[in-house]
Amino acid sequence: MSIPVMPVVVPPRVRELARGAALECVWQNDLGGLTLRATPQYGEPFFIKWGPRHDESTMRDEAERMQWAGRWARVPQVLSHGEDATEEWLVTAALAGDSAVSPYWRERPETAVRAVGEALRAWHDALPVEECPWDWGVAARIDAAEQRGIRVPESLRTPPPVDQLVVAHADACCPNTLLDTDGRWLAHVDLGQMGTADRWADLAVAAMSTEWNYGPGWDDTLIAAYGIAPDPARQAYYRALWNAT
Structure with a gap:
């Protein structure tokens, strides 16, 4: 896992979720997943976590855990999540850190x-x-x-x-x-x-x-x-x- 040093190819799904917001990739993992900061012209920034489906855990699992943990701890707010046969995604509100x-x-x-x-x-x-x-x-x-x-x-x-x-x-x-x-x-x-x-x-x-x-x-x-x-x-x-x- 690392902060990307070269430009990444933004998947079509991410561009769809970004709804025209400017995108900056802030993290990529060894499984091909990306985390991107989306900054709209108007409104609050948000993050899009995207990756290919794999067996270890799913972003559906993560969304469920974040919503549970957020009752007691500071975690990003889940805005949406989804999946299809090949990819999955999680959209969260940005935090000021x-x-x-x-x-x-x-x-x-x-x-x-x-x-x-x-x-x-x-x-x-x-x-x-x-x-x-x-x-x-x-x-x-x-x-x-x-x-x-x-x-x-x-x-x-x-x-x-x-x-x-x-x-x-x-x-x-x-x-x-x-x-x-x-x-x-x-x-x-x-x-x-x-x-x-x-x-x-x-x-x-x-x-x-x-x-x-x-x-x-x-x-x-x-x-x-x-x-x-x-x-x-x-x-x-x-x-x-x-x-x-």
């Missing part, structure tokens, strides 16, 4: 990393586990991976004991936290697999993603901002599970 890995925040890693850690703690504290209808625990993740034809190593089939059960973001990498202009966390995006899990399922991946986005040496800063001590065993396990599934 930037990704924690925008060029501006990449140059200010300490502020960004701390904000991501604080945002993840606020997310885990806010969302009620007992009301969450989705599961992102180890067994569910392994089962979903194997349904996609992925062979998960035996060493990952026995996880560490759960430290604390939370409603996990399930893609808590740094790009999925938005920051305001002062470097405070603002909102969360990309909730397609959100579900209940040990908090280290999120924390381990969020900390790991600091190296991808800011360089080495920031993982402990994120965990400290979350408010707990590192847990090397759980971090190693959930990083390995992420990479395997």
Whole structure:
């Protein structure tokens, strides 16, 4: 996943959804998906997330999760979503913030990393586990991976004991936290697999993603901002599970 450095071909569906608004691609993923900011001549900007259909999760799933999570946490408002046999799309209202890995925040890693850690703690504290209808625990993740034809190593089939059960973001990498202009966390995006899990399922991946986005040496800063001590065993396990599934 990355911020595009070259112009992208805008799919016809996206142009239809944009209704004449100016388009800027702000993100593209490894599955061919795009996220574009649409700025109409009149009215408020909005975002269009588009991609080919795939088996891991759907934008219908994401829209449902966003609408549920928005009862307790700051997430973009869903304006519309849809799908056909080959593609899917999700339209959301814009929020007045930037990704924690925008060029501006990449140059200010300490502020960004701390904000991501604080945002993840606020997310885990806010969302009620007992009301969450989705599961992102180890067994569910392994089962979903194997349904996609992925062979998960035996060493990952026995996880560490759960430290604390939370409603996990399930893609808590740094790009999925938005920051305001002062470097405070603002909102969360990309909730397609959100579900209940040990908090280290999120924390381990969020900390790991600091190296991808800011360089080495920031993982402990994120965990400290979350408010707990590192847990090397759980971090190693959930990083390995992420990479395997």
